[in-house]
Amino acid sequence: MxxxxxxxxxxxxxxxGVHKWFGQFHxxxxxxxxxxxxxxxVICGPSGSGKSTMIRCINRLEEHQQGQxxxxxxxxxxxxxxxxxxxxxxxxxxxxxNLFPHLTVLENCTLxxxxxxxxxxxxxxxxxxQYLERVQIPEQASKYPGQLSGGQQQRVAIARSLCMxxxxxxxxxxxxxxxxxxxxxxxxxxxxxxETGMTMLCVTHEMGFARKVANxxxxxxxxxxxxxxxxxxxxxxxxxxxxKLFLSQILSH
Amino acid sequence: xxxxxQLETRRPxxxxxxxxxxxxxxxxxxxxxxSSWFNxxxxxxxxxxxxxxxxxxxxxxxxxxxxxxxDPAACKEASGACWAxxxxxxxxxxxGRYPYEQQWRPLxxxxxxxxxxxxxxxxxFWKPWLADAWIGVLVxxxxxxxxGVLGLPFVPNNLWGGLPLTLILTVIGLAVAFPxxxxxxLGRRSRMPVIRVISVxxxxxxxxxxxxxxxxxxxxxxxxxxxxxASIDEVxxxxxxxxxxxxxxxxxxIRGGLQAIPNGQYEAAHALGLTYWxxxxxxxxxxxxxxxxxxxxxxxxxxxxxxSLVAIVSLTDLLLSMRQAIADPLWRRFFVEGxxxxxxxxxxxxxxxxxxxxxxxxxxxxxxxx
Numbered sequence: 001m002x003x004x005x006x007x008x009x010x011x012x013x014x015x016x017g018v019h020k021w022f023g024q025f026h027x028x029x030x031x032x033x034x035x036x037x038x039x040x041x042v043i044c045g046p047s048g049s050g051k052s053t054m055i056r057c058i059n060r061l062e063e064h065q066q067g068q069x070x071x072x073x074x075x076x077x078x079x080x081x082x083x084x085x086x087x088x089x090x091x092x093x094x095x096x097x098n099l100f101p102h103l104t105v106l107e108n109c110t111l112x113x114x115x116x117x118x119x120x121x122x123x124x125x126x127x128x129x130q131y132l133e134r135v136q137i138p139e140q141a142s143k144y145p146g147q148l149s150g151g152q153q154q155r156v157a158i159a160r161s162l163c164m165x166x167x168x169x170x171x172x173x174x175x176x177x178x179x180x181x182x183x184x185x186x187x188x189x190x191x192x193x194x195e196t197g198m199t200m201l202c203v204t205h206e207m208g209f210a211r212k213v214a215n216x217x218x219x220x221x222x223x224x225x226x227x228x229x230x231x232x233x234x235x236x237x238x239x240x241x242x243x244k245l246f247l248s249q250i251l252s253h
Numbered sequence: 254x255x256x257x258x259q260l261e262t263r264r265p266x267x268x269x270x271x272x273x274x275x276x277x278x279x280x281x282x283x284x285x286x287x288s289s290w291f292n293x294x295x296x297x298x299x300x301x302x303x304x305x306x307x308x309x310x311x312x313x314x315x316x317x318x319x320x321x322x323x324d325p326a327a328c329k330e331a332s333g334a335c336w337a338x339x340x341x342x343x344x345x346x347x348x349g350r351y352p353y354e355q356q357w358r359p360l361x362x363x364x365x366x367x368x369x370x371x372x373x374x375x376x377x378f379w380k381p382w383l384a385d386a387w388i389g390v391l392v393x394x395x396x397x398x399x400x401g402v403l404g405l406p407f408v409p410n411n412l413w414g415g416l417p418l419t420l421i422l423t424v425i426g427l428a429v430a431f432p433x434x435x436x437x438x439l440g441r442r443s444r445m446p447v448i449r450v451i452s453v454x455x456x457x458x459x460x461x462x463x464x465x466x467x468x469x470x471x472x473x474x475x476x477x478x479x480x481x482x483a484s485i486d487e488v489x490x491x492x493x494x495x496x497x498x499x500x501x502x503x504x505x506x507i508r509g510g511l512q513a514i515p516n517g518q519y520e521a522a523h524a525l526g527l528t529y530w531x532x533x534x535x536x537x538x539x540x541x542x543x544x545x546x547x548x549x550x551x552x553x554x555x556x557x558x559x560x561s562l563v564a565i566v567s568l569t570d571l572l573l574s575m576r577q578a579i580a581d582p583l584w585r586r587f588f589v590e591g592x593x594x595x596x597x598x599x600x601x602x603x604x605x606x607x608x609x610x611x612x613x614x615x616x617x618x619x620x621x622x623x
Contacts, residue, residue: 059523059524061524087525090524091524092520092521099521100521115535116525116526144619147619160525161524
């Protein structure tokens with residue numbers, strides 16, 4: 001039990017020698033990563049490099065086959081209780097929003113607090129409205145996701161995760177499916193969230209966002225962490241050839 | 254700078270009305286009936302055909318029909334339909350061999366059932382108390398039909414027949430089969446091999462045999478396996494066969510809906526910490542069932558009509574009670590009217606189900622504002 005109580009020095013997320021295969025395909029190769037409380041990590045890399053898979057392992061949407069993943073003191077194993085504990089503490093935002101289309105925006109936000117946390121419905125609604133205000137769409141609360149723009153939907157998705165009051169937020173390419181003019185409204189919300197001291201792991205290619213909020217930027221390729229550094233150093237003095245090539249490709253436009 | 258002011262001063266394009274179309278009766282006629290020489294020809298042919306068909310039908314159905322007569326001879330002379338037969342026999346058709354002076358009980362039963370169905374159709378009443386109301390209504394229904402309490406004379410259920418029997422076989426059949434079918438559909442997609450194999454086995458086995466054979470097995474073979482002396486009620490046996498049969502079909506309709514749900518919905522639910530059953534109940538099934546409404550209603554309608562097969566195990570459903578009613582040698586020649594009469598009853602119920610499902614589909618369509 002003492003293991004699950006967080007203390008100041010303990011890392012929020014710890015990956016130790018993590019391996020994962022999809023069939024014969026080796027997606028994650030010996031990943032070591034430690035994320036401290038309040039740290040903001042941006043993960044980039046070419047498609048198929050395993051970056052999404054890595055953060056999806058952190059809330060067990062994918063199962064790792066070797067190594068250890070410890071989230072806020074709880075190790076992810078086949079123990080369903082641990083998985084539930086971790087999922088309650090870890091929020092996730094997806095590329096395609098994955099809002100529940102049959103529920104209103106407000107219901108999307110209150111569902112998990114009521115059913116998972118056992119929060120009274122009234123309290124859950126009050127909390128939900130606070131977070132919807134924070135992502136600046138309280139006026140859409142009674143609408144259905146299908147009636148909102150992509151940017152609005154993604155902001156609802158962020159609010160929905162925050163309603164569970166997680167300690168860690170995972171972002172899996174949150175702006176990749178958005179029209180260009182909607183990207184900044186989502187990034188603004190994420191920057192705002194970063195300023196509150198939330199521990200964040202973001203898979204994204206928004207390098208401006210990385211420069212602004214990240215403590216560390218990670219470059220992954222072919223299932224490995226190739227390079228990990230502070231944004232300044234990462235962008236101006238990349239160490240590896242693969243990082244240089246990747247950066248020249250995404251920054252050249 | 255100069256460029257941007259130019260941009261700002263540019264006037265937006267004027268809003269124009271859509272091109273005018275010819276309206277009014279003539280415009281409609283032209284557009285829909287006489288838009289080309291071929292369409293005009295079709296219109297003329299169709300009108301001629303209708304002119305040939307409608308008057309004789311109208312004559313038979315209405316003009317020359319005999320509406321009330323206690324004597325079949327009056328019908329024999331007329332060239333139209335003999336609705337007098339229905340007038341004479343409708344209680345036998347609707348209630349079968351249920352004791353004549355007690356037939357107010359099945360009638361009341363039908364009305365109570367219809368009332369609770371009507372209430373259930375309104376989405377705003379989908380609250381927990383509705384389930385209690387249903388249980389209450391079913392209790393009332395069986396008390397009315399069986400009697401033996403509250404001073405109502407006992408009526409054994411081999412005397413039940415007609416519309417009440419058809420309705421109750423359908424209503425209970427669907428009400429029980431629906432939850433079973435959800436479990437079967439989930440079981441078929443389960444990651445646990447034993448559950449999956451059982452579900453697949455059940456669905457394929459039941460779907461692979463005709464309802465008639467299930468009814469036969471339930472009513473003639475089942476007693477062979479029971480200890481001597483023990484017996485299961487005949488109506489109950491048929492009811493179980495109907496439930497088993499429709500559960501297999503419904504399960505496949507619901508599985509179709511389940512397969513249309515994108516994986517992201519499961520992932521989002523899991524990421525929020527919802528358990529398997531919470532995910533199914535709150536996220537997946539509401540969407541899957543909405544998608545499956547057309548095929549579910551298709552099965553409901555099919556099942557309602559298929560209940561007439563219980564006649565084969567000598568239960569007097571609506572169809573059989575009509576046939577027994579026209580077995581009367583005096584009225585036997587007017588069987589067509591009998592079939593038309595019950596066809597209309599079947600049609601009304603099925604049409605209602607179909608219309609209601611369309612209404613539900615628009616209700617659940619959240620992509621449009623309401």
